[in-house]
Amino acid sequence: MRYIGKEEIENIAIGAALLGTGGGGDPYIGKLMALQAIEEYGPIKLLSIDEVPDDALVVPTAMMGAPTVMIEKVPSGEEAIESFQTLQNYLGKEIFATMPIEAGGVNSLLPLALAARLGLPVIDADGMGRAFPELQMVTFHLDGVKATPMVLSDEKGNNLLFNTIDSVWAERIARGATIEMGGSVMLSIYPMTGKNIKQSAIHHSLTFEEQIGKAIREAKKNNKNPIDEVIALTNGYSLFKGKVTDINRKTQQGFSKGTATIEGLEENKGEECYLHFQNEHLLAETKDNVLCVTPDLITVLDKETGMPITTEGLKYGARCVVIGIPADKKWRTQKGIEVAGPRYFGYDLDFSPVEQLLRKENN
C-alpha cells in the first residue's frame, strides 16, 4: 500500500498518454480532476492486487463517449459517485475499492479522482494494459466476467442500470445511451471479486504508467534519451524514425479512422511507414513489411521530448519515433486476438507478435 499525491499524478498522466497508443483521450482533464480532488480530500491510497481480499467487491470506473466532449463538458464529479453508489445499492454489498478499466488515456486517472473523493482505495491494476475503444475489450471479458450489471451516469442526475446478456450488448446499448445523455458519461462496470481480478486483471498498471512518466520527465534532466528509456522500461522496440508527411482521416461509425504516412529519417531514410488508426494506432507497416499490429501496442513519440503524440495531434512535419510494445500475454491468446486482433478491426492479416515481425524483417 502506498499513497498517490500530486507528483505521482503528473507522472501517471504521461505514462497514460503513452499506453493510450494515440487514443484514449487526453489525460490532461483527468489529471486536473485528480489534482483538484487530492487538493480537497488528500492523497489516494493505492493497493497492490495481493492486498485485496478474495471476497472483496471491486468495481472499475471509467468515462465512456467522446473525449472531445469531455474536455468541453467537464464532469461535475458527482456522476462517478452516483454511478458507484447506484451499483452498490443494487448489489447490496459495500464496494471495497475501484480501479481503472484501461491503462491508457483519461480513464487511467478518473478512478483516482473518484477514490480521492470517496476515500476509497484504488487497485494497482487494469483490464487492458493499454487503451482500446470498446467495453468488451478487457481481459476480464476474456475470462468470462460480465460487464453488467453496470451503471451509466450523467451530470444531470440520470442513472441507468443495465443487465445485458453479454458484454458486446452492453457496449452497443451503452454507446447509444451515451449519445442521448450528452456524449460523455461516467460508468461503473465489471463488478468483480478480489479473486476475479487476481486472475484476470493486468497487474501494476498504475505503477507502470508512473514509471514511464517519470522516465520521460527525468531523461532530459539526466541527459538521457527519453525514447531509449521508454523502450528499456517497456521491453519495446523502435520501429521507425521519421517525419509525418500526410494524414488521411475520416469518421466511420463514430470512430476516427485513418492513416498517417511517415517519411523515414536517419536509418529509415528512403522508406515510408504507414500508421493505421481507429482512435488508437492499430497497425504499423512499410510497403513490404508489417512492423507491429494490435493487440500489441503502437505508440508515436515526439523525437525530441519523448512525449507521446495522439492520433489527433499528428500533424504534418512532426518528427517522431514509432515504437512497438508487446501486449500482455492475455491478449496474445486465441480469445484475446479474436476480441482485439487485426481482423476484429477489419485488417486482412493475422496477428504476429512484434518481436517476431522484427526478426522476420531483419532477416
Next chain:
Amino acid sequence: MPNYRIGIDVGGTHTDAVVIDENYNVVAEVKASTTEDVSSGIYDALSKVVASANVPVNEIKHAMLGTTHCTNAIVERKRLNNIAIVRIGAPATLAIKPLVGVPDDLREMLGKHVYLVRGGHEFDGRTIAELDEEHLYKIAHEVKGKVDSVAITSVFAPVSADHEQRAAAIFQEVLGDEVALSLSHEIGSVGLLERENATILNAAIVKVARTTASGFINALQQEGIHAQVFFGQNDGTLMSVEYTVKYPILTIACGPTNSLRGASYLSDRADALVIDVGGTTTDVGVLVDSFPRQSFLAVELGGVRTNFRMPDITAIGLGGGTIVRIAEDESFQIGPDSVGHKLPQKSLIFGGDTLTTTDVAVALGIVELGDPSKVAHLNKELLQKIYDRMIEMVEETIDKMKTSQEPIPVILVGGGSVLFPGELQGASEVIKPTNAGVANAIGSAISQVSGQIEKIFSVDELGREKTMELAKDMARQEAIKAGADPEQIYIVDFEDVPLAYLPGNATKIRAKAAGPLFLN
C-alpha cells in the same frame, strides 16, 4: 497617387517605426523609447518617422500598429483589469473549477469573483440545463462597481453561443457599456478550460488594449494623418481597431510574429529559429517557409494553458531590462519583471539603483554601454553564474523549440540581442542581421488581413462538401469583417478533425481566410 504605409511596433522598451511605399521599400525608419503612457512613445516615433520620410501626409493611407503590451501585462502581472469570471455549465464542470492549473499569483489576482452558473449546451446543441438568469442578475449586481470586465464561458459555446449572448445582455443591462464583456466563443475553440483561460486573459487586458489603441489614433491625428488604422495580430496578419479592442488577446505575440517575418526578410532565410530579445521578454519562434510556425496544441501564456490560435512562440521573462535580485546568501532571481523603458534611469550603469541583466553583461565586459565603473564593485564570480543562467534560459528555449536534434540557424533580433554571444548551443550559426531592430515594424506594415473560425459541425446535415464550403465561407466573412478585400480572399488553412468515439459524424473544422487590405 502614391500610397504610403506606416508600420509601428511597440515593444516593452522601444517603439520602432517605418514608412514604406506601395512596393514595400523602406522610406524611413526610426527607434524611440517606449513610454509609460504608450501614446507619447508612439507619438514620438511617429513624428520622427514622418519627418524623416518627408512624404505628404495625405499620401499615407494605412497605419499598422503591433504591440507587445498585452503580453507584457500578462507576463508581468501588471495593469490587469479587475474581472469577474462566469462559467455557465453547472451541474457539469464542477470537478475542475476555473483557474485550476493556473499559477497561484495570477489565480489570486484574477480569481476574486468566480461564479458557476447553471446552463450550457451539449455537443449537439441541446441544453444541459436551462440558463439560470436569476443567478446571472444576482452576480451582475454583486460585481457592479467592482470589476472592469467580465469573462463569460459557457459549455459548448462553439456549438451554441446562446447562453453566452444572453448572459452578456444581462451584464450589459446591469453594468452598462463601460464594463467590457469577453465571450469565449469569440476567442477560443473546443476545450472548456483552455478557452475559459484565454477568455479570462482577454478580459484582463481590455483596458491595456484601449489605452494602446487610443494612443495610436490620437498620435496619428496630431500628425494630420487620416489613415485607415490596423493592428497586427499574432498570425502575421492585421485586424481593425474595433476588432482589436474586443479581442486584445489576438495581439499577443504579434510583435514576435512580425519580428519573425522581418528576420526572415532581412537575413534572407526561410527556415530558421528566431530569438527576439526585447527589454522585457525574449521570444523564440520558428520560421517555416518565411512564416511563423503555428502552434496546434494548447499554448501556455504566462503559465496559463490556453487554446486560442497562436504562433508557436515561447516567451521568457528575460530581456535587457530584466531585474536581477541577489539575496544575502548569494542566491539570485532573474526577473520575470523588468524596468522596461526605464532602463536609462533605473539600471546601475546609467546611475540608477536597480541591477538589470544589462548591468550584468556590462560588468562582465560582454557589452560596452553606460558607465562600467558603476558595476565594478559587484562580485564577478556571482555575476558570471547569473550570466550563465541567462544563456542557459535561452538555450533551454532553443532546445524546446527545435524539431530535431540537428543544430539549426539562429537569427538574433531585437534591442536586447547584444546581451547574447555569437555562439549558442543548438545553433548551427548565429546570425545578427543589420537593421534587425526595425524588422518587426516592417513585418507589421506588409501584413495581410485574415479571419478564422473553429466550430463543431454535424456533417450529416449538409453533407461533407457543403459543410466544408460553409465553414470556408464563415472564415471569409470573418476576414472581410477584419478589413480584407472581399474580391481577393483566399483560404490559407483548413483542417477537420472528427469527434472520436461518437457516432453522428460531428466534426471539428478550422478554416482560415486571408487577403490583402481593402483599399478604398
